[in-house]
Amino acid sequence: xxxxxxxxLREAAETIAHYVKDAATLTVExxxxxxxxxxDIDFSQAxxxxxxxxxxDGDSSLVAPMRLRDGRLELDADLLRLHNxxxxxxxxxxxxxxxxxxxMMQSIEL
Amino acid sequence: xxxSSLSDPLLALWLDHPEKAVTTALGPEKGKSTPVVWxxxxxxxxxxxxxxxxxxxxxxxxTEKSNDLAPDRLRALLTKQTTTSSQAAAPTxxxxxPENELLALLQxxxxxxxxxxxxxxxxxxxxxxxxxxxxxxxxxxxxYAWIETKIEGKLVARTLVSWTGDFQTEWNFPIPSGIERLHxxxxxxxxxxxxxxxRTTTLILTxxxxxxxxxxxxxxxxxxxxxxxxxxxxxxxxxxxxxxNDSASNTS
Numbered sequence: 001x002x003x004x005x006x007x008x009l010r011e012a013a014e015t016i017a018h019y020v021k022d023a024a025t026l027t028v029e030x031x032x033x034x035x036x037x038x039x040d041i042d043f044s045q046a047x048x049x050x051x052x053x054x055x056x057d058g059d060s061s062l063v064a065p066m067r068l069r070d071g072r073l074e075l076d077a078d079l080l081r082l083h084n085x086x087x088x089x090x091x092x093x094x095x096x097x098x099x100x101x102x103x104m105m106q107s108i109e110l
Numbered sequence: 111x112x113x114s115s116l117s118d119p120l121l122a123l124w125l126d127h128p129e130k131a132v133t134t135a136l137g138p139e140k141g142k143s144t145p146v147v148w149x150x151x152x153x154x155x156x157x158x159x160x161x162x163x164x165x166x167x168x169x170x171x172x173t174e175k176s177n178d179l180a181p182d183r184l185r186a187l188l189t190k191q192t193t194t195s196s197q198a199a200a201p202t203x204x205x206x207x208p209e210n211e212l213l214a215l216l217q218x219x220x221x222x223x224x225x226x227x228x229x230x231x232x233x234x235x236x237x238x239x240x241x242x243x244x245x246x247x248x249x250x251x252x253x254y255a256w257i258e259t260k261i262e263g264k265l266v267a268r269t270l271v272s273w274t275g276d277f278q279t280e281w282n283f284p285i286p287s288g289i290e291r292l293h294x295x296x297x298x299x300x301x302x303x304x305x306x307x308x309r310t311t312t313l314i315l316t317x318x319x320x321x322x323x324x325x326x327x328x329x330x331x332x333x334x335x336x337x338x339x340x341x342x343x344x345x346x347x348x349x350x351x352x353x354x355n356d357s358a359s360n361t362s
Contacts, residue, residue: 026276093275098275
């Protein structure tokens with residue numbers, strides 16, 4: 001039983017250490033699929049809509065959804081808002097989860 | 111996850127879906143992986159759907175509250191026990207049930223020669239529950255999370271989240287009115303449950319170290335871990351009971 005505890009905790013710590021080491025970028029991607037005429041959905045056919053990449057060194061990039069209207073490109077504000085809501089959730093989550101992962105890793109190492 | 115174990119009410123909200131192994135481009139977990147799934151199938155009535163999420167939010171809130179309370183309650187118990195043992199016998203108020211059970215378990219771990227068989231049984235039971243919980247947590251941290259929103263059985267959105275917060279969301283267009291907010295709320299609750307589970311695990315570990323002086327005989331944290339696990343479960347039950355009593359008295 002004691003060995004079980006130790007094994008589970010050690011393996012969890014190793015997994016967490018791996019995540020923390022690889023946390024240099026934050027990528028948020030939004031995709032879409034369109035319901036076909038029969039009402040069926042095939043998520044494997046999802047197409048990219050927008051992507052945000054934020055790097056720890058402060059660089060960030062955004063691929064934004066554009067629409068062609070009257071020969072001119074326009075930003076699709078509704079889709080961008082949908083994407084940005086996820087970016088904010090991801091940023092908030094990253095801060096909380098990294099703190100929890102580090103705290104857990106430290107307590108395992110005690 | 112829920113199919114194999116119900117070691118924790120929050121873990122029970124997640125499901126193993128080995129048949130859903132996918133190739134993903136997400137961060138450090140890219141490649142083939144088996145996700146754990148937070149799958150909510152809602153009513154088409156958005157108001158009813160939010161009520162479904164309200165009960166999940168209450169459950170997560172209870173865990174967060176017990177996670178907040180547990181360290182203070184453990185420290186208070188430690189102070190009380192060390193003070194009481196150094197003073198002459200003076201009348202002290204009775205301990206709350208979670209603290210009482212914790213002390214009983216700490217003072218009779220199975221390695222001690224005691225005839226308190228019922229306590230030994232409880233300790234072994236707690237140890238078995240903890241073993242299941244830690245195994246589930248270990249598997250839980252090995253996978254990214256897959257948050258799915260269905261309406262009346264039809265998938266409308268799903269978000270894949272790596273442990274470090276890389277997101278990949280797929281929407282089924284057109285998005286019905288109110289579903290965008292519903293999926294966002296479900297996603298936030300799923301992530302809150304993930305964070306709360308990690309905090310519970312950390313608390314079990316730090317609590318086990320904190321309560322070492324309360325062991326009847328010298329030992330290591332492997333002896334205190336099950337007792338602290340049980341304490342945290344009991345504390346959450348106590349809070350749930352208080353919340354239930356409060357809402358009953360508010361409605362009467």
